[in-house]
Amino acid sequence: MALINKVLPGYVATLWMQEADSPTALTDTQLGTWANVEPIIGTEAGGLGTTGIQIPVEAVPPFGSDDAFAAYSIAGARTGAKITTQNQVTSLSITAPWNPADTAQLLVREDGTNGTIIRTYVVAVYDGTDTVAYAFNGRIGGLKWDMSPSAEGKFEFVIHPVGGNSYGWSNNT
C-alpha cells in the first residue's frame, strides 16, 4: 500500500507501547521497519495488536526532533551562519484522562517508578485503510496526577526518548 495521501485530522493519531512488563525495545533498524512496528499497533489503527497496548491520551503531542544548531559569526562580515547539529528526539509530554485501573496507565506508572525500563512507543496515524507509524524508544519520567477540581482528573507524564537515532518511520506495505 502507498503512503496515506490525504490531509488528516489530529484525531487519527494514537499512541501505543510494548505491553510486556520488561520489554525488549526495538533496535534502531527495527524502529523503521513495519514488520517490527506493526505488532505494537492495535488492529483499530491498522496494526496487529499482538505485543502492544494503547495509551489512552487526550491528544498526541507534537513529536519529532528538537531544533538545535550552532551559530557563528565573523567580525566585520555582514552575515553569520547557522549549522544544524545532531537534533535530539523530542520528549513527549502526555496528558491522559486518569483512570486508576487502566492497564496502560498502570504500566506507565510502574515504568516511571522503575526509571530504567526502555520501551518502544509508536505513534500510529491511520486513515481507515493505511497506517503511518513513528516509533521510538524511551523512558518514562515526570509522573504527575492533577486533580484540579475545575476539570477531570489527569495523569501526566513525559516520555524521554533514548538516543539521537532511536526513532524510525514506517508504513504498512
Add this chain to the structure above:
Amino acid sequence: MSTQQDPTVYSQCIQWQLTDILSPVPVYAVFNRNYAKQPKFVTWQLRNVHQPVYTGQTQSNKGIDSPTFQATVFAQNMNDAFNLSNTILQSLHGYSGMFGDPTDNGFFVAKVDCVWLYNTYDNELGLNQIILDCTFYVPT
C-alpha cells in the same frame, strides 16, 4: 466600513450557480418542513461544511472538513425520544471508522463528536423533540 449584504441576493446567485454547474439535474431551495405522521422519527440537516483554505493559488491547498449534522428526534412518547437519542449517542459519540454504506459512498471518519443540545415539546404536534449536533472529522 462595509455594507451589509442581502442574503436574498446570495440565495438567487446560489440557485443560478448550482443550476449552471449541475444542469440538467434540477436544483431546489428547500426550507425543511416535516410532514411525517409516525409516532417516532428522526430528521437531519447538514451544516457547516467547510474546509479551511490556505495561502496561494493552488486550489487544493486546504485543510480537513469538519461538518455538522443536526439530528432531531421526534417521539410522542418521552421515553422513546430519550432512548432514540441515547442510541445515537452510544453509536456515534467518539466513533471512528466507516461512515455511511461501505459498499456505496461510505467514507472514513476520524472521529464523531456529538452534543446533546436540548429537549423540547411541540404542543400542537404532540411530539417530544430532542436535538443533537453531530460533528464529524474527515481526512481530505
